[in-house]
Amino acid sequence: MYTQALNTKETVTAAEDPAREARFQARIDAEDRIEPNDWMPEAYRRTLVRQISQHAHSEIIGMQPEGNWITRAPSLRRKAALLAKVQDEGGHGLYLYAAAETLGVSREEVTDQLLSGRAKYSSIFNYPTLTWADIGTIGWLVDGAAIMNQIPLCRCSYGPYARAMIRICREESFHQRQGYEIMVTLANGTPEQKEMAQDALNRWWWPSLMMFGPPDTASQHSDKSMQWKIKRFSNDELRQKFIDATVPQARHIGLTMPDPDMRFNEATGHWEHGPIDWEEFKRVIAGGGPCNRQRLTHRNKVHAEGAWVREAALAFAEKERARTQQKAA
């Protein structure tokens, strides 16, 4: 999902303190929440830092493809909604960075990991937003996929992450609905508008399915994450839920998923999809997507351009502090 890169392998180090670790696992099994100063295995902390910061980076980078259309939104209503949505995504990034910081990393550290390209973010944000219909599709599918993934994270064993997710989930529903509303409008519009909606769906469908990460047979990270109740459903389970939810939504407005193999299995009650191009997924995660370079270059540029503001604010705060001290003396 927003943390797909976690699905790459990591060497699991031996338990540092088996007795303590067993007590820790017992707390998790009892659905107790872990809070920042509690003892936790180093690998649990590391996994969470990576997962939460990757999630935060995804929210922040995700502002770019949609920000691209703010000035060109077709009406004031759409513009206000898109502006509010993009602002929310910035907020999501900030809640999540704050949650990551409770695990002992600094904001500067994680920011630097993103800017230097060492940290990953969701592959989905490396695709371009070519038409207005892309904005509808992102809200509908990308935020829809995010919701599927984020609802179980509201029960994550780590308290600060779970609390951030609850706040985020409350805000995501609007994102998805405004996106679907755009799609409904386009699908009921002129033939050109409907075609534009279908074209956007054609381009975003497969990357949306990839958001859930590699198939369960290839994912090496899930076991431990499941055991620690960071994760509660497998990649394939979440992907299936997403497909079952969205296919009827597409059909309702006369759009078709770009998958000739897509069919409803009467026996299981699920929609079955054709093969996903995991080579494309790997390529995009590794930096070879259509917009990877652009996203990171832009993020670095705005960060550098804001440096003087941060500096000036700190200098002003310092001056005020000195002035108050002087008055008090």
Next chain:
Amino acid sequence: MTEAPTPLWEVFVRSRNGLAHKHAGSVHAADAQMALQAARDVYTRRGEGLSVWVVPSNAITASDPADREMLFEPTGSKIYRHPTFYEVPDEVGHM
């Protein structure tokens, strides 16, 4: 590039008059005024609050989770601190 770190603040929001301020999360800001502004933008975009407090994170002293038993267990045995410990004749009714 080594920039000076921007201080961390804890944010508390009162959602309604009559309720206490509740911890909402944290923000980074150079000073108190900017922290308040950031807290408002980050934590109250949908009418979640009527009042916001920001406190420098390093001004908070927290109990150590390792001391949990020492600090909080003793009250477990002090059942005489609860009203149900005391017998009142049924005829007297609710007290």
